[in-house]
Amino acid sequence: MKSLKIFNFTLLLLFLFSNTVFSQEAENPVTEKALQNEILKMDSLFFNVAFNKCDLTLYKKIMSPDIEFYDDRSGLNTSFDVEIASFKDRCSRPFAVTRQLVSATVHVLGDYGAVEIGVHEFYEDGKKVQRGKFIIIWERKDGSWIIKRTVSYDHEPV
Incomplete structure (x- = not known):
């Protein structure tokens, strides 16, 4: 017994x-390291290619149609069309506006996706003009990563 x-x-x-x-x-x-590599690759694709080089097709592909963009300078935008209009306006300026990643950490969000938290800088014709912080919620959808929510805050002139 x-x-x-x-x-x-x-x-x-x-x-x-x-x-x-x-x-x-x-x-x-997925290991944290593999996830970080995937998200940082997507960050680079979205910003270094789509944003910095004004590739509208890629920009639309990576951004969710039901984007929520919270910004300390302009408030809340929940319109994909407004976001695209803002992109077109920025790309039509007589000077180049670019973004560079300074630092970022990536964390898994269960089976939904990932969160990227970091610091970035903005340049006008190669001259640093602003530094800010950001949070991006990445959704894993149909085998791809898309930006679902973004918070951009604490912008300061440099």
């Missing part, structure tokens, strides 16, 4: 332990 209790207790421990191991594996199928 005592050996049966020990056996049952051992089975219970094995069951609980294995469940913990497998659930962690299922919750985080």
